Amino acid sequence: MSLEEIYRHEYGRILASLIRAVRDFTLAEDALQEAFVVAHTLWPSRGTPANPGAWLLTTARHKAIDHLRRRRMAGEKHFEMITLATADELTPLPQDKLRLIFTCCHPSLAPEVQVALTLKTVCGLTTEEIARAYVTPVATIAQRIVRAKTKIKLAAIPYEVPADDALIERVEAALAVIYLVFNEGYSASAGPTLVRADLCDEAIRLGRDLVALMPAQREARGLLALMLLIDARRATRTDATGALVRLEDQDRSRWDHARIVEGAALVESSLRDGPAGAYAIQAAIAAVHAQAPSWQDSDWKQILVLYSLLSRLQPSPIIELNRVVALAMAEGPEKALPLLDRIELPGYHLLPAARAQLLRELGRHSEAAEAYRAALRLVKTEPERRFLQLRLSEVTV
Amino acid sequence: MQYAMLVYHHEPEFLALSPSERDRLRNECADWHDRLTTDGRSSGAMRLESTATATTVRQADGKPVLTDGPFAETKEILAGFVLLECRDLDEALALTRTFPALRPGISLEVRPVMPNGTRRADAT
Numbered sequence: 157m158s159l160e161e162i163y164r165h166e167y168g169r170i171l172a173s174l175i176r177a178v179r180d181f182t183l184a185e186d187a188l189q190e191a192f193v194v195a196h197t198l199w200p201s202r203g204t205p206a207n208p209g210a211w212l213l214t215t216a217r218h219k220a221i222d223h224l225r226r227r228r229m230a231g232e233k234h235f236e237m238i239t240l241a242t243a244d245e246l247t248p249l250p251q252d253k254l255r256l257i258f259t260c261c262h263p264s265l266a267p268e269v270q271v272a273l274t275l276k277t278v279c280g281l282t283t284e285e286i287a288r289a290y291v292t293p294v295a296t297i298a299q300r301i302v303r304a305k306t307k308i309k310l311a312a313i314p315y316e317v318p319a320d321d322a323l324i325e326r327v328e329a330a331l332a333v334i335y336l337v338f339n340e341g342y343s344a345s346a347g348p349t350l351v352r353a354d355l356c357d358e359a360i361r362l363g364r365d366l367v368a369l370m371p372a373q374r375e376a377r378g379l380l381a382l383m384l385l386i387d388a389r390r391a392t393r394t395d396a397t398g399a400l401v402r403l404e405d406q407d408r409s410r411w412d413h414a415r416i417v418e419g420a421a422l423v424e425s426s427l428r429d430g431p432a433g434a435y436a437i438q439a440a441i442a443a444v445h446a447q448a449p450s451w452q453d454s455d456w457k458q459i460l461v462l463y464s465l466l467s468r469l470q471p472s473p474i475i476e477l478n479r480v481v482a483l484a485m486a487e488g489p490e491k492a493l494p495l496l497d498r499i500e501l502p503g504y505h506l507l508p509a510a511r512a513q514l515l516r517e518l519g520r521h522s523e524a525a526e527a528y529r530a531a532l533r534l535v536k537t538e539p540e541r542r543f544l545q546l547r548l549s550e551v552t553v
Numbered sequence: 554m555q556y557a558m559l560v561y562h563h564e565p566e567f568l569a570l571s572p573s574e575r576d577r578l579r580n581e582c583a584d585w586h587d588r589l590t591t592d593g594r595s596s597g598a599m600r601l602e603s604t605a606t607a608t609t610v611r612q613a614d615g616k617p618v619l620t621d622g623p624f625a626e627t628k629e630i631l632a633g634f635v636l637l638e639c640r641d642l643d644e645a646l647a648l649t650r651t652f653p654a655l656r657p658g659i660s661l662e663v664r665p666v667m668p669n670g671t672r673r674a675d676a677t
Binding site: 262264310311312313314318322 | 647664665
Protein backbone atom coordinates (compact mmCIF):
# COMPACT_ATOMS: atom_id res chain seq x y z
CA MET A 157 0.00 0.00 0.00
CA SER A 158 1.32 3.44 -0.89
CA LEU A 159 1.41 6.19 1.69
CA GLU A 160 -1.44 7.86 -0.15
CA GLU A 161 -3.60 4.75 0.08
CA ILE A 162 -2.78 4.41 3.75
CA TYR A 163 -3.81 8.03 4.22
CA ARG A 164 -7.11 7.34 2.47
CA HIS A 165 -7.90 4.14 4.33
CA GLU A 166 -6.41 4.60 7.78
CA TYR A 167 -6.51 8.33 8.45
CA GLY A 168 -9.87 8.36 10.24
CA ARG A 169 -9.12 5.27 12.30
CA ILE A 170 -5.70 6.50 13.48
CA LEU A 171 -7.02 9.97 14.18
CA ALA A 172 -9.93 8.53 16.16
CA SER A 173 -7.58 6.58 18.44
CA LEU A 174 -5.36 9.58 18.87
CA ILE A 175 -8.26 11.87 19.78
CA ARG A 176 -9.31 9.38 22.47
CA ALA A 177 -5.93 9.83 24.10
CA VAL A 178 -5.46 13.57 23.72
CA ARG A 179 -9.14 14.69 23.79
CA ASP A 180 -8.27 17.52 21.47
CA PHE A 181 -9.15 17.44 17.77
CA THR A 182 -6.66 20.03 16.68
CA LEU A 183 -3.73 18.61 18.61
CA ALA A 184 -4.46 15.10 17.31
CA GLU A 185 -4.76 16.34 13.75
CA ASP A 186 -1.56 18.36 13.87
CA ALA A 187 0.35 15.42 15.35
CA LEU A 188 -0.98 13.00 12.75
CA GLN A 189 -0.16 15.37 9.90
CA GLU A 190 3.40 15.58 11.20
CA ALA A 191 3.61 11.79 11.43
CA PHE A 192 2.59 11.56 7.77
CA VAL A 193 5.28 14.11 6.88
CA VAL A 194 7.89 12.00 8.70
CA ALA A 195 6.65 8.89 6.90
CA HIS A 196 6.87 10.70 3.59
CA THR A 197 10.55 11.49 4.15
CA LEU A 198 11.62 8.25 5.88
CA TRP A 199 9.74 5.44 4.16
CA PRO A 200 11.15 5.82 0.63
CA SER A 201 14.71 5.24 1.93
CA ARG A 202 14.06 2.93 4.90
CA GLY A 203 11.15 1.01 3.48
CA THR A 204 7.53 0.87 4.62
CA PRO A 205 7.17 -0.53 8.16
CA ALA A 206 5.47 -3.90 8.64
CA ASN A 207 2.45 -2.32 10.28
CA PRO A 208 2.18 1.18 8.78
CA GLY A 209 -0.94 2.11 10.79
CA ALA A 210 0.69 1.28 14.13
CA TRP A 211 3.88 3.09 13.11
CA LEU A 212 1.93 6.24 12.23
CA LEU A 213 -0.07 6.08 15.45
CA THR A 214 3.07 5.70 17.60
CA THR A 215 4.86 8.49 15.77
CA ALA A 216 1.82 10.77 16.01
CA ARG A 217 1.61 9.99 19.72
CA HIS A 218 5.24 11.09 20.19
CA LYS A 219 4.54 14.25 18.23
CA ALA A 220 1.54 14.98 20.44
CA ILE A 221 3.69 14.49 23.56
CA ASP A 222 6.20 16.97 22.14
CA HIS A 223 3.44 19.48 21.57
CA LEU A 224 2.06 19.05 25.06
CA ARG A 225 5.51 19.40 26.59
CA ARG A 226 5.97 22.66 24.78
CA ARG A 227 2.53 23.81 25.81
CA ARG A 228 2.78 22.66 29.43
CA MET A 229 2.45 25.91 31.28
CA ALA A 230 -0.70 25.53 33.31
CA GLY A 231 -2.01 22.45 35.07
CA GLU A 232 -4.73 22.38 32.47
CA LYS A 233 -3.00 19.87 30.23
CA HIS A 234 -1.72 17.58 32.95
CA PHE A 235 -4.34 14.92 32.60
CA GLU A 236 -3.72 14.53 28.89
CA MET A 237 0.01 14.30 29.57
CA ILE A 238 -0.54 11.36 31.87
CA THR A 239 -2.89 9.55 29.53
CA LEU A 240 -0.47 9.91 26.68
CA ALA A 241 2.75 9.16 28.47
CA THR A 242 1.70 6.06 30.38
CA ALA A 243 -0.14 4.35 27.55
CA ASP A 244 2.20 1.43 26.76
CA GLU A 245 0.68 0.91 23.44
CA LEU A 246 -2.10 3.02 22.18
CA THR A 247 -4.20 0.15 20.95
CA PRO A 248 -6.61 1.29 18.27
CA LEU A 249 -10.13 0.22 19.18
CA PRO A 250 -12.80 -0.21 16.52
CA GLN A 251 -15.06 1.84 18.80
CA ASP A 252 -12.74 4.82 18.38
CA LYS A 253 -13.90 5.48 14.86
CA LEU A 254 -17.52 5.15 15.92
CA ARG A 255 -16.97 7.71 18.68
CA LEU A 256 -15.45 10.06 16.14
CA ILE A 257 -18.41 9.66 13.79
CA PHE A 258 -20.87 10.36 16.59
CA THR A 259 -18.97 13.45 17.70
CA CYS A 260 -18.77 14.82 14.16
CA CYS A 261 -22.48 14.13 13.60
CA HIS A 262 -23.63 15.61 16.91
CA PRO A 263 -27.04 17.24 16.48
CA SER A 264 -25.81 20.39 18.21
CA LEU A 265 -23.71 21.08 15.09
CA ALA A 266 -25.46 22.42 11.99
CA PRO A 267 -25.89 19.81 9.20
CA GLU A 268 -23.44 21.51 6.81
CA VAL A 269 -20.94 21.67 9.67
CA GLN A 270 -21.45 17.97 10.48
CA VAL A 271 -20.80 17.08 6.85
CA ALA A 272 -17.62 19.16 6.57
CA LEU A 273 -16.25 17.90 9.87
CA THR A 274 -17.01 14.25 9.06
CA LEU A 275 -15.32 14.47 5.67
CA LYS A 276 -12.32 16.22 7.20
CA THR A 277 -11.72 14.08 10.27
CA VAL A 278 -13.30 10.69 9.58
CA CYS A 279 -12.54 10.48 5.86
CA GLY A 280 -9.33 12.50 5.89
CA LEU A 281 -10.31 14.79 3.01
CA THR A 282 -8.47 18.10 2.87
CA THR A 283 -10.33 21.38 3.23
CA GLU A 284 -9.59 22.05 -0.46
CA GLU A 285 -11.09 18.71 -1.52
CA ILE A 286 -14.26 19.35 0.48
CA ALA A 287 -14.54 22.87 -0.96
CA ARG A 288 -14.15 21.49 -4.48
CA ALA A 289 -16.72 18.74 -3.90
CA TYR A 290 -19.29 21.21 -2.58
CA VAL A 291 -18.37 24.05 -4.96
CA THR A 292 -17.93 26.25 -1.90
CA PRO A 293 -15.05 28.66 -1.18
CA VAL A 294 -12.18 27.07 0.77
CA ALA A 295 -12.45 29.83 3.38
CA THR A 296 -16.10 28.93 4.07
CA ILE A 297 -15.30 25.25 4.62
CA ALA A 298 -12.27 26.11 6.74
CA GLN A 299 -14.41 28.40 8.86
CA ARG A 300 -17.08 25.71 9.35
CA ILE A 301 -14.47 23.26 10.54
CA VAL A 302 -12.81 25.71 12.91
CA ARG A 303 -16.21 26.67 14.32
CA ALA A 304 -17.10 23.02 14.83
CA LYS A 305 -13.87 22.20 16.64
CA THR A 306 -14.20 25.25 18.86
CA LYS A 307 -17.73 24.28 19.77
CA ILE A 308 -16.78 20.66 20.48
CA LYS A 309 -14.12 21.89 22.87
CA LEU A 310 -15.90 24.77 24.61
CA ALA A 311 -19.33 23.16 24.87
CA ALA A 312 -17.76 19.79 25.82
CA ILE A 313 -19.48 17.74 23.14
CA PRO A 314 -18.55 14.26 24.34
CA TYR A 315 -16.33 11.91 22.40
CA GLU A 316 -18.25 8.71 22.95
CA VAL A 317 -20.87 6.33 21.69
CA PRO A 318 -24.17 7.60 23.13
CA ALA A 319 -26.01 5.60 25.77
CA ASP A 320 -28.81 3.26 24.67
CA ASP A 321 -31.65 5.71 25.32
CA ALA A 322 -30.13 8.31 23.00
CA LEU A 323 -28.56 5.88 20.53
CA ILE A 324 -31.38 5.51 17.99
CA GLU A 325 -31.72 9.24 17.53
CA ARG A 326 -27.97 9.71 17.23
CA VAL A 327 -27.59 6.83 14.77
CA GLU A 328 -30.27 8.53 12.68
CA ALA A 329 -28.29 11.76 12.76
CA ALA A 330 -25.12 9.96 11.64
CA LEU A 331 -26.99 8.13 8.86
CA ALA A 332 -28.47 11.44 7.69
CA VAL A 333 -24.98 12.93 7.37
CA ILE A 334 -23.73 9.94 5.40
CA TYR A 335 -26.73 10.08 3.07
CA LEU A 336 -26.24 13.83 2.63
CA VAL A 337 -22.66 13.19 1.50
CA PHE A 338 -23.83 10.45 -0.86
CA ASN A 339 -26.60 12.54 -2.37
CA GLU A 340 -24.33 15.46 -3.01
CA GLY A 341 -21.98 13.04 -4.74
CA TYR A 342 -24.68 11.35 -6.78
CA SER A 343 -26.62 14.43 -7.73
CA ALA A 344 -24.35 17.41 -7.33
CA SER A 345 -26.45 20.48 -6.56
CA ALA A 346 -24.14 22.71 -8.56
CA GLY A 347 -21.22 22.57 -10.94
CA PRO A 348 -20.37 21.16 -14.34
CA THR A 349 -20.72 17.44 -13.56
CA LEU A 350 -23.67 15.51 -12.28
CA VAL A 351 -21.88 12.81 -10.32
CA ARG A 352 -19.00 13.30 -7.90
CA ALA A 353 -17.70 9.78 -7.55
CA ASP A 354 -15.32 10.68 -4.73
CA LEU A 355 -18.17 11.73 -2.44
CA CYS A 356 -20.18 8.60 -3.29
CA ASP A 357 -17.19 6.44 -2.44
CA GLU A 358 -16.60 8.23 0.87
CA ALA A 359 -20.26 7.86 1.84
CA ILE A 360 -20.26 4.13 1.02
CA ARG A 361 -17.05 3.67 2.98
CA LEU A 362 -18.64 5.43 5.97
CA GLY A 363 -21.76 3.33 5.57
CA ARG A 364 -19.65 0.15 5.64
CA ASP A 365 -17.89 1.38 8.77
CA LEU A 366 -21.17 1.98 10.53
CA VAL A 367 -22.57 -1.42 9.55
CA ALA A 368 -19.40 -3.15 10.74
CA LEU A 369 -19.35 -1.22 14.00
CA MET A 370 -23.06 -1.47 14.77
CA PRO A 371 -24.29 -4.73 13.24
CA ALA A 372 -27.54 -4.56 15.21
CA GLN A 373 -28.64 -1.31 13.56
CA ARG A 374 -30.91 -2.40 10.70
CA GLU A 375 -31.27 1.08 9.27
CA ALA A 376 -27.49 1.33 8.90
CA ARG A 377 -27.71 -1.77 6.70
CA GLY A 378 -30.68 -0.25 4.89
CA LEU A 379 -28.74 2.90 4.10
CA LEU A 380 -25.68 0.98 2.91
CA ALA A 381 -27.91 -1.15 0.68
CA LEU A 382 -29.58 1.95 -0.71
CA MET A 383 -26.28 3.63 -1.53
CA LEU A 384 -24.83 0.49 -3.15
CA LEU A 385 -27.91 -0.07 -5.30
CA ILE A 386 -28.06 3.52 -6.50
CA ASP A 387 -24.33 3.66 -7.02
CA ALA A 388 -24.48 0.46 -9.12
CA ARG A 389 -26.04 2.65 -11.83
CA ARG A 390 -23.37 5.34 -11.61
CA ALA A 391 -21.55 4.51 -14.87
CA THR A 392 -24.77 4.71 -16.88
CA ARG A 393 -26.25 7.81 -15.31
CA THR A 394 -24.56 10.19 -17.77
CA ASP A 395 -23.49 9.68 -21.37
CA ALA A 396 -20.12 10.43 -22.96
CA THR A 397 -20.97 14.13 -23.18
CA GLY A 398 -21.98 14.27 -19.53
CA ALA A 399 -25.70 14.48 -20.27
CA LEU A 400 -28.20 12.89 -17.91
CA VAL A 401 -29.50 9.46 -18.90
CA ARG A 402 -32.77 8.61 -17.20
CA LEU A 403 -33.23 5.32 -15.40
CA GLU A 404 -35.48 4.08 -18.20
CA ASP A 405 -32.85 4.74 -20.89
CA GLN A 406 -29.84 3.38 -19.02
CA ASP A 407 -27.88 0.43 -20.37
CA ARG A 408 -28.69 -2.09 -17.66
CA SER A 409 -25.97 -4.49 -18.80
CA ARG A 410 -23.41 -1.95 -17.62
CA TRP A 411 -24.77 -1.73 -14.09
CA ASP A 412 -22.35 -2.87 -11.39
CA HIS A 413 -23.56 -6.39 -10.75
CA ALA A 414 -21.43 -6.98 -7.66
CA ARG A 415 -22.94 -3.91 -5.98
CA ILE A 416 -26.47 -5.06 -6.86
CA VAL A 417 -25.89 -8.51 -5.36
CA GLU A 418 -24.39 -7.02 -2.21
CA GLY A 419 -27.11 -4.38 -1.94
CA ALA A 420 -29.98 -6.82 -2.49
CA ALA A 421 -28.67 -9.14 0.25
CA LEU A 422 -28.43 -6.20 2.63
CA VAL A 423 -31.99 -5.14 1.79
CA GLU A 424 -33.24 -8.54 2.82
CA SER A 425 -31.43 -8.50 6.13
CA SER A 426 -32.51 -4.92 6.85
CA LEU A 427 -36.17 -5.80 6.32
CA ARG A 428 -36.06 -8.83 8.61
CA ASP A 429 -37.01 -8.84 12.32
CA GLY A 430 -39.20 -5.82 12.75
CA PRO A 431 -40.93 -2.95 11.00
CA ALA A 432 -39.07 -1.61 7.99
CA GLY A 433 -37.21 1.66 8.34
CA ALA A 434 -37.23 4.42 5.74
CA TYR A 435 -33.79 3.61 4.33
CA ALA A 436 -34.63 -0.09 4.05
CA ILE A 437 -37.82 0.71 2.11
CA GLN A 438 -35.98 3.03 -0.25
CA ALA A 439 -33.33 0.34 -0.71
CA ALA A 440 -36.05 -2.18 -1.48
CA ILE A 441 -37.37 0.17 -4.20
CA ALA A 442 -33.86 0.52 -5.61
CA ALA A 443 -33.51 -3.28 -5.53
CA VAL A 444 -36.71 -3.77 -7.55
CA HIS A 445 -35.32 -1.37 -10.17
CA ALA A 446 -31.87 -2.96 -10.10
CA GLN A 447 -33.25 -6.44 -10.74
CA ALA A 448 -35.77 -5.52 -13.43
CA PRO A 449 -34.95 -6.34 -17.09
CA SER A 450 -36.18 -2.90 -18.22
CA TRP A 451 -38.01 0.22 -17.04
CA GLN A 452 -41.31 -0.92 -18.59
CA ASP A 453 -41.01 -4.44 -17.19
CA SER A 454 -40.26 -3.32 -13.66
CA ASP A 455 -42.59 -4.52 -10.92
CA TRP A 456 -44.44 -1.20 -10.66
CA LYS A 457 -47.14 -2.59 -8.41
CA GLN A 458 -44.45 -3.54 -5.91
CA ILE A 459 -42.75 -0.15 -6.29
CA LEU A 460 -46.08 1.60 -5.72
CA VAL A 461 -46.69 -0.41 -2.52
CA LEU A 462 -43.21 0.44 -1.25
CA TYR A 463 -43.64 4.17 -1.98
CA SER A 464 -47.02 4.14 -0.23
CA LEU A 465 -45.35 2.57 2.83
CA LEU A 466 -42.58 5.14 2.70
CA SER A 467 -45.04 7.98 2.28
CA ARG A 468 -46.86 6.91 5.43
CA LEU A 469 -43.62 6.55 7.39
CA GLN A 470 -42.07 9.77 6.21
CA PRO A 471 -44.60 12.01 4.51
CA SER A 472 -42.91 14.46 2.14
CA PRO A 473 -43.84 16.03 -1.19
CA ILE A 474 -40.78 14.47 -2.87
CA ILE A 475 -41.82 10.97 -1.82
CA GLU A 476 -45.38 11.72 -2.92
CA LEU A 477 -44.00 12.79 -6.31
CA ASN A 478 -42.20 9.46 -6.67
CA ARG A 479 -45.28 7.57 -5.54
CA VAL A 480 -47.38 9.31 -8.18
CA VAL A 481 -44.80 8.50 -10.87
CA ALA A 482 -44.99 4.83 -9.81
CA LEU A 483 -48.79 5.05 -9.92
CA ALA A 484 -48.59 6.41 -13.47
CA MET A 485 -46.49 3.41 -14.46
CA ALA A 486 -48.65 0.88 -12.64
CA GLU A 487 -52.07 2.27 -13.51
CA GLY A 488 -51.65 4.86 -16.25
CA PRO A 489 -51.00 8.62 -16.56
CA GLU A 490 -54.69 9.70 -16.44
CA LYS A 491 -54.98 8.47 -12.88
CA ALA A 492 -51.70 10.04 -11.78
CA LEU A 493 -52.00 13.52 -13.30
CA PRO A 494 -54.63 14.95 -10.90
CA LEU A 495 -52.58 13.70 -7.91
CA LEU A 496 -49.49 15.41 -9.30
CA ASP A 497 -51.31 18.74 -9.35
CA ARG A 498 -51.89 18.46 -5.61
CA ILE A 499 -48.16 18.31 -4.78
CA GLU A 500 -46.50 21.50 -3.67
CA LEU A 501 -42.78 21.68 -4.32
CA PRO A 502 -41.91 25.26 -5.17
CA GLY A 503 -38.57 25.63 -6.92
CA TYR A 504 -38.14 21.90 -7.59
CA HIS A 505 -37.63 21.23 -11.30
CA LEU A 506 -38.56 17.55 -11.18
CA LEU A 507 -42.23 18.29 -10.41
CA PRO A 508 -42.93 20.19 -13.67
CA ALA A 509 -40.64 17.67 -15.43
CA ALA A 510 -42.82 14.76 -14.24
CA ARG A 511 -45.96 16.68 -15.20
CA ALA A 512 -44.51 17.29 -18.65
CA GLN A 513 -43.79 13.59 -19.03
CA LEU A 514 -47.36 12.56 -18.15
CA LEU A 515 -48.87 15.20 -20.45
CA ARG A 516 -46.64 14.00 -23.23
CA GLU A 517 -47.77 10.43 -22.73
CA LEU A 518 -51.37 11.66 -22.91
CA GLY A 519 -50.58 13.40 -26.20
CA ARG A 520 -51.20 16.87 -24.72
CA HIS A 521 -48.07 18.31 -26.31
CA SER A 522 -48.59 22.04 -25.93
CA GLU A 523 -49.28 21.65 -22.20
CA ALA A 524 -46.25 19.35 -21.96
CA ALA A 525 -44.09 22.04 -23.59
CA GLU A 526 -45.36 24.56 -21.05
CA ALA A 527 -44.38 22.23 -18.20
CA TYR A 528 -40.92 21.57 -19.71
CA ARG A 529 -40.37 25.33 -19.89
CA ALA A 530 -41.35 25.64 -16.22
CA ALA A 531 -38.86 22.90 -15.35
CA LEU A 532 -36.13 24.61 -17.38
CA ARG A 533 -36.60 27.82 -15.41
CA LEU A 534 -35.81 25.89 -12.20
CA VAL A 535 -33.13 23.38 -13.17
CA LYS A 536 -29.63 24.03 -11.79
CA THR A 537 -27.19 21.55 -13.34
CA GLU A 538 -26.05 21.68 -16.94
CA PRO A 539 -26.64 18.00 -17.89
CA GLU A 540 -30.22 18.10 -16.63
CA ARG A 541 -30.83 21.37 -18.50
CA ARG A 542 -29.67 19.76 -21.74
CA PHE A 543 -31.94 16.80 -21.12
CA LEU A 544 -35.02 18.97 -20.57
CA GLN A 545 -34.16 21.10 -23.61
CA LEU A 546 -34.07 17.98 -25.75
CA ARG A 547 -37.46 16.83 -24.44
CA LEU A 548 -38.93 20.26 -25.05
CA SER A 549 -37.77 20.19 -28.67
CA GLU A 550 -39.44 16.77 -29.09
CA VAL A 551 -42.88 18.08 -28.13
CA THR A 552 -42.64 21.37 -29.99
CA VAL A 553 -41.84 20.02 -33.48
CA MET B 554 -18.54 21.76 33.25
CA GLN B 555 -21.10 24.44 33.95
CA TYR B 556 -23.89 25.19 31.51
CA ALA B 557 -26.51 27.89 31.62
CA MET B 558 -29.91 26.64 30.56
CA LEU B 559 -31.68 29.80 29.40
CA VAL B 560 -35.46 29.63 29.34
CA TYR B 561 -37.08 31.72 26.64
CA HIS B 562 -40.77 31.99 26.19
CA HIS B 563 -43.26 33.51 23.91
CA GLU B 564 -44.86 35.89 26.39
CA PRO B 565 -48.39 36.24 24.94
CA GLU B 566 -48.69 32.46 24.80
CA PHE B 567 -47.55 32.12 28.40
CA LEU B 568 -49.82 34.89 29.67
CA ALA B 569 -52.72 33.19 27.93
CA LEU B 570 -52.43 30.18 30.24
CA SER B 571 -55.00 29.89 33.00
CA PRO B 572 -53.75 30.73 36.51
CA SER B 573 -54.15 27.12 37.63
CA GLU B 574 -52.21 25.88 34.59
CA ARG B 575 -49.45 28.36 35.36
CA ASP B 576 -49.32 27.26 38.99
CA ARG B 577 -49.10 23.64 37.97
CA LEU B 578 -46.16 24.33 35.64
CA ARG B 579 -44.49 26.42 38.30
CA ASN B 580 -44.78 23.62 40.87
CA GLU B 581 -43.49 21.00 38.47
CA CYS B 582 -40.49 23.19 37.65
CA ALA B 583 -39.83 23.79 41.34
CA ASP B 584 -39.88 20.02 42.04
CA TRP B 585 -37.65 19.39 39.04
CA HIS B 586 -35.16 21.95 40.25
CA ASP B 587 -35.22 20.62 43.83
CA ARG B 588 -34.24 17.19 42.51
CA LEU B 589 -31.36 18.65 40.47
CA THR B 590 -30.15 20.60 43.50
CA THR B 591 -30.20 17.45 45.68
CA ASP B 592 -28.23 15.57 42.98
CA GLY B 593 -25.68 18.38 42.84
CA ARG B 594 -26.55 19.02 39.20
CA SER B 595 -27.79 22.56 39.66
CA SER B 596 -25.98 25.35 41.40
CA GLY B 597 -28.76 27.85 41.15
CA ALA B 598 -31.72 29.07 39.15
CA MET B 599 -33.60 32.31 38.71
CA ARG B 600 -36.96 33.24 37.35
CA LEU B 601 -37.52 36.75 36.08
CA GLU B 602 -40.57 39.00 36.36
CA SER B 603 -42.35 39.81 33.09
CA THR B 604 -40.86 42.26 30.61
CA ALA B 605 -43.51 44.79 31.62
CA THR B 606 -41.39 45.38 34.72
CA ALA B 607 -38.11 45.86 32.82
CA THR B 608 -36.10 49.04 32.40
CA THR B 609 -33.43 49.16 29.73
CA VAL B 610 -30.28 51.24 30.00
CA ARG B 611 -28.21 51.94 26.92
CA GLN B 612 -25.91 54.64 25.68
CA ALA B 613 -26.84 57.24 23.08
CA ASP B 614 -24.73 60.29 22.22
CA GLY B 615 -22.38 59.42 25.07
CA LYS B 616 -25.14 59.54 27.68
CA PRO B 617 -27.04 56.73 29.38
CA VAL B 618 -30.66 56.63 28.25
CA LEU B 619 -33.37 54.79 30.18
CA THR B 620 -36.40 53.26 28.53
CA ASP B 621 -39.42 51.41 29.79
CA GLY B 622 -39.44 47.74 28.91
CA PRO B 623 -37.09 45.68 26.77
CA PHE B 624 -34.94 47.44 24.19
CA ALA B 625 -36.24 45.55 21.18
CA GLU B 626 -39.80 44.50 20.56
CA THR B 627 -39.32 40.75 20.84
CA LYS B 628 -41.94 38.12 21.41
CA GLU B 629 -39.40 35.59 22.73
CA ILE B 630 -38.23 36.78 26.08
CA LEU B 631 -35.72 35.50 28.63
CA ALA B 632 -37.83 34.16 31.48
CA GLY B 633 -35.12 32.69 33.67
CA PHE B 634 -32.17 30.36 33.80
CA VAL B 635 -30.71 27.36 35.58
CA LEU B 636 -27.01 26.83 36.19
CA LEU B 637 -26.35 23.16 35.40
CA GLU B 638 -23.37 21.15 36.61
CA CYS B 639 -22.72 18.40 34.06
CA ARG B 640 -19.98 16.18 32.74
CA ASP B 641 -20.56 17.12 29.11
CA LEU B 642 -23.05 18.60 26.67
CA ASP B 643 -24.99 15.36 26.28
CA GLU B 644 -25.74 15.23 30.00
CA ALA B 645 -26.78 18.89 29.96
CA LEU B 646 -29.06 18.30 26.96
CA ALA B 647 -30.56 15.19 28.55
CA LEU B 648 -31.47 17.22 31.66
CA THR B 649 -32.81 20.07 29.56
CA ARG B 650 -35.22 17.74 27.82
CA THR B 651 -36.75 16.82 31.17
CA PHE B 652 -37.62 20.45 32.03
CA PRO B 653 -41.34 20.24 32.86
CA ALA B 654 -42.27 23.55 31.22
CA LEU B 655 -40.87 22.47 27.85
CA ARG B 656 -43.93 22.97 25.65
CA PRO B 657 -44.87 24.87 22.49
CA GLY B 658 -43.87 28.51 22.91
CA ILE B 659 -40.90 27.69 25.14
CA SER B 660 -37.33 27.30 23.94
CA LEU B 661 -34.38 26.29 26.03
CA GLU B 662 -30.90 27.43 25.06
CA VAL B 663 -27.95 25.59 26.57
CA ARG B 664 -24.69 27.53 26.67
CA PRO B 665 -21.40 26.58 28.31
CA VAL B 666 -20.32 28.94 31.08
CA MET B 667 -16.87 30.39 30.47
CA PRO B 668 -14.51 29.18 33.20
CA ASN B 669 -13.16 32.20 35.10
CA GLY B 670 -15.04 34.35 32.61
CA THR B 671 -15.64 37.09 35.16
CA ARG B 672 -12.04 37.33 36.31
CA ARG B 673 -9.49 39.78 35.01
CA ALA B 674 -7.95 38.58 31.74
CA ASP B 675 -4.38 38.83 33.08
CA ALA B 676 -5.25 36.70 36.13
CA THR B 677 -6.20 33.55 34.21
